[in-house]
Amino acid sequence: MSEQIRILLVDDQQLIRVGFRLVLESEPDLVVVGEAADGASAVAEATRLRPDVILMDVRMPGVDGIAATERIVTATPTAKVIVLTTFDLDEYAFGAIQAGASGFLLKDAQRQELTGAVRAVHGGDAILAPRVTRRILDHVASRLPHTPAGSDPAAHLTERELEVFEAMARGLTNAEIAQQLFLGESTVKTHVGRVLAKVGARDRVHAVILAHRWGHATLD
Template sequence: MTQPIRVLLVDDQELIRVGFRMVLEAEPDITVVAEAADGRAAIAQTATLDPDLVLMDIRMPGLDGIAATQAIVRDHPRTRVLVLTTFDLDEYAFGAIRAGASGFLLKDAQRHEMIAAVRAVHRGDAALAPRITRMLLEHVTPQLGAGRPPVDPAETSRLADLTERERDVFLAIGRGLTNAEIAQTLYVGESTVKTHVGRVLAKLEARDRIHAVILAHRLGLVGDA
């Protein structure tokens, strides 16, 4: 039997944590291993419990979710971070991306969207729900060109390792398409797309799908939304 996804809940509002715990623990493949009310506690709990995924609020007193995400991604690369956001302020979303978040969940998401997001980020597949992906691209990608460092030659070199079909898939990921949409666009099955996505991420040394999106924009292969 597959081990359940071990989740750490991080939010400064207890009622929100209680609600999320009820939703998540109703699923047989998800278990909440602990809760934290601020960024420092999240870092400490991650070091102690080594969760598979941290559901991280951004705006918290003390150490915020962006700083906590950065520390967790740096020190615990196996743990993925799914950030809670309302997209009220672009800089919060952008900061979470730069910090290494693997996905985003809107705080007003429906129950099924939350469950799907947790599972997707955990497997590194479709890290963002379609509407969130497009909101992210619309709000954030115009900022990726501002003050960004020069493209690493190694990134360009890794891009050259992609086959023609893998490059097509990479460009589709960069445009924010889901696996189903890529399959429809390229006239192949979703299982084939999933295989290609895995190979693309591996060859590009991208942590997950959201960072492949960022890379596509940084390399100038996809226009800003």
């Protein structure tokens, strides 16, 4: 059996943690190594347990998920954070993304979505459900400067890389980008890696934020 992905669950509602644990541990390659009911405990447990992936609630007593994510990403950079959100918490979720989370997931996600998200983030990808991406960016669009100071991070991209960058900004998966641009998925993955390096993005989510800040994507 392949090495298990170690997961930390963070949510102030015990029933939600129990539900996620049951789903995750039904998979042979996933194991829940710890739980936390607030942000402060999450930071402590992340430091102690060094999990691979953290499922992070946003609204919690004391230290919230945004502050906790920022502290964890700084102190334990190998841990990938997936923010748990609902449509009415978009602004909070976006704050957590800016703090360094690797994606966001709806709390009512289906079993396959949850397990797939954990595996994708652990593998270095990011979780960007298009409908949630659009909702969050719509909500904060007025705060995203389209011409910030400094050089455009996409200035050094090739024409093809720019196409991939813009597709990423719309929340498309590698498979969807491949279909749209008539490329193989392995080729798209290579382009994505080059785009991240050239624009200075820490991950796919950060690349989306940069794309919208610099006007390389529209919210039509």
